[in-house]
Amino acid sequence: MAETTQPGTGAKPTADPFNRQESLTADTFLRGLWQENPVFVMLLGMCPTLAVTNSAINALGMGLATTFVLLGSGALVSLLRHLIPKQVRIASYIVIIATFVTVVDYAIHAISLELYASLGAFIQLIVVNCIILGRAEAYASKQRLLPTLVNGLGMGLGFTLALLSLGSVREILGSGSLFGYPLFGEDFQPWLVMVLPPGGFFVLGAWLLLFAWLKQRRERRPLASAGATSHG
Amino acid sequence: MSRPIEIRTSPHLKRARTVPQIMLGVVWALLPICAFAVFQFGLSALLLLVTTTAVAMGTEYLFARLSGRGNTLNDWSVVITGLLLGLTLPPGFPLWMAAVAAFVGVALGKSLFGGLGFNVMNAALVGRAFAQAAFPVAITTWTPGFAPGRFQEPIPSTLTPPLMQPIPVKDWIGGLNIDGFTGATPLALQKFQHIEVSGLDLFTGMVAGSAGETSALLIMVCGLWLAYQRLLDWKIPVGVMLGAVLIALPFWLLDGGVYPTPWFVLCSGGLMLGAWFMASDMVGSPETPWGALVYGLFIGALTVVIRLFGGLTEGIMYAILLANAAAPLISAVTQPRVFGTRKERRS
Numbered sequence: 248m249a250e251t252t253q254p255g256t257g258a259k260p261t262a263d264p265f266n267r268q269e270s271l272t273a274d275t276f277l278r279g280l281w282q283e284n285p286v287f288v289m290l291l292g293m294c295p296t297l298a299v300t301n302s303a304i305n306a307l308g309m310g311l312a313t314t315f316v317l318l319g320s321g322a323l324v325s326l327l328r329h330l331i332p333k334q335v336r337i338a339s340y341i342v343i344i345a346t347f348v349t350v351v352d353y354a355i356h357a358i359s360l361e362l363y364a365s366l367g368a369f370i371q372l373i374v375v376n377c378i379i380l381g382r383a384e385a386y387a388s389k390q391r392l393l394p395t396l397v398n399g400l401g402m403g404l405g406f407t408l409a410l411l412s413l414g415s416v417r418e419i420l421g422s423g424s425l426f427g428y429p430l431f432g433e434d435f436q437p438w439l440v441m442v443l444p445p446g447g448f449f450v451l452g453a454w455l456l457l458f459a460w461l462k463q464r465r466e467r468r469p470l471a472s473a474g475a476t477s478h479g
Numbered sequence: 480m481s482r483p484i485e486i487r488t489s490p491h492l493k494r495a496r497t498v499p500q501i502m503l504g505v506v507w508a509l510l511p512i513c514a515f516a517v518f519q520f521g522l523s524a525l526l527l528l529v530t531t532t533a534v535a536m537g538t539e540y541l542f543a544r545l546s547g548r549g550n551t552l553n554d555w556s557v558v559i560t561g562l563l564l565g566l567t568l569p570p571g572f573p574l575w576m577a578a579v580a581a582f583v584g585v586a587l588g589k590s591l592f593g594g595l596g597f598n599v600m601n602a603a604l605v606g607r608a609f610a611q612a613a614f615p616v617a618i619t620t621w622t623p624g625f626a627p628g629r630f631q632e633p634i635p636s637t638l639t640p641p642l643m644q645p646i647p648v649k650d651w652i653g654g655l656n657i658d659g660f661t662g663a664t665p666l667a668l669q670k671f672q673h674i675e676v677s678g679l680d681l682f683t684g685m686v687a688g689s690a691g692e693t694s695a696l697l698i699m700v701c702g703l704w705l706a707y708q709r710l711l712d713w714k715i716p717v718g719v720m721l722g723a724v725l726i727a728l729p730f731w732l733l734d735g736g737v738y739p740t741p742w743f744v745l746c747s748g749g750l751m752l753g754a755w756f757m758a759s760d761m762v763g764s765p766e767t768p769w770g771a772l773v774y775g776l777f778i779g780a781l782t783v784v785i786r787l788f789g790g791l792t793e794g795i796m797y798a799i800l801l802a803n804a805a806a807p808l809i810s811a812v813t814q815p816r817v818f819g820t821r822k823e824r825r826s
Contacts, residue, residue: 436573440609
């Protein structure tokens with residue numbers, strides 16, 4: 248049905264159907280991974296980032312669930328962007344997002360009860376994840392279907408990667424295992440604090456510090472080389 | 480490096496103290512306490528102190544280099560942090576955990592804020608608080624002091640391989656032939672069994688506890704020397720002790736069987752070490768005269784409240800960290816009136 252409404256709304260055919268707002272480049276996808284990483288750069292979605300990253304598998308599950316909702320809601324919002332009145336757009340987006348969250352909720356419940364139990368209320372709370380609403384408002388509601396999907400995939404994978412990098416560090420230090428496989432043998436001393444909420448803040452802070460430091464170094468280097476060439 | 484000739488206006492009576500001079504003074508004052516810790520707990524305490532100090536210095540050097548501040552080791556402040564952290568840990572604490580605590584304390588508690596003078600909280604206590612949260616069992620495992628052969632070999636748990644659980648010390652304690660060592664500090668005995676250790680033992684340090692907190696007498700002597708040298712504000716330790724006694728006294732009068740005597744409160748646990756050496760840290764304490772007193776009272780009162788009603792047996796660490804956080808507020812509300820001005824009336 249979505250395919251049939253699309254030609255109707257976009258009445259005038261253009262040479263490149265995807266070139267209406269933003270041309271589809273590699274950057275559309277890569278932005279979400281690095282330059283505009285939702286967690287490490289935009290600091291969005293802090294609630295799941297801090298709450299469910301106490302193990303790598305939880306982090307991966309949450310990341311993929313969010314990616315699915317991001318893609319589904321992005322696609323629908325993008326397709327319906329000319330039909331949704333501006334005044335009620337937030338409510339409409341939330342209804343769309345909630346639909347996909349319900350799908351994910353049931354899906355995880357059916358696939359893995361263990362994961363469902365350990366993620367708890369945070370699956371339902373994907374509804375209020377500001378990354379998804381932010382993407383719907385700032386990107387999907389203005390762009391065509393394909394860029395939205397590509398951008399959403401990038402953002403979702405960026406979010407998953409960020410969660411995974413937090414979750415692995417916390418699981419390795421907090422339980423001595425990765426994805427449930429013990430790494431250090433039986434005598435490992437777990438760092439209790441790492442699986443508790445403060446551990447989430449510590450690890451997130453450490454990652455942010457690392458990325459900020461790398462960014463600063465990269466910005467400083469061209470300056471230094473430019474100075475060297477001007478002297479020479 | 481040759482120093483430039485200093486030109487000053489009169490009076491030429493006072494020589495300003497530099498930061499390294501102050502810090503070196505505190506290091507000298509800490510050394511007798513460290514020596515007593517080594518005497519009481521042997522090789523383990525020595526290794527512990529060396530590890531925390533070395534890791535603290537290494538962390539400081541690394542972070543100062545990375546942030547382009549050059550070498551900041553020569554102001555001696557990080558040595559104090561390392562020594563203090565070692566003194567607050569149990570003597571049999573695994574060395575790798577001590578290294579983690581020292582790294583976190585200096586990195587998170589000091590370097591990330593911008594180094595000496597910019598840290599909000601006492602770096603040694605930040606490290607200890609992290610260790611307490613990460614390794615709650617190891618940090619409350621106590622071993623007896625004056626064990627025979629303590630200078631020949633360390634307590635077994637000291638040399639635990641990195642990332643592994645501490646080697647159990649039960650057999651080691653059993654092999655020492657010491658009668659009646661329960662593995663509890665005087666604080667825990669008092670709190671859970673209402674048995675009070677004799678005041679004199681507490682005062683002189685003949686009890687179990689963290690490496691450097693046992694002898695109240697020695698800490699007080701070293702602290703008094705610092706106060707005499709004006710390297711610390713005497714109002715802070717006095718405030719801490721006063722605050723502790725003021726809260727402890729009514730409870731003791733109410734029910735002496737359950738609540739500890741004020742003397743016990745003062746001499747047990749880390750209160751003395753905290754009061755003289757950590758609360759008085761110049762960076763984390765308010766600079767106004769009244770502020771210093773309020774800050775001290777707050778720490779003392781909070782310590783006793785945590786001890787009597789909290790889940791933990793000791794409260795001085797969290798009390799000082801909280802008071803550190805409150806210090807800017809305390810100094811803001813206790814600003815003295817500038818001479819010659821009138822107090823502003825609030826409308």
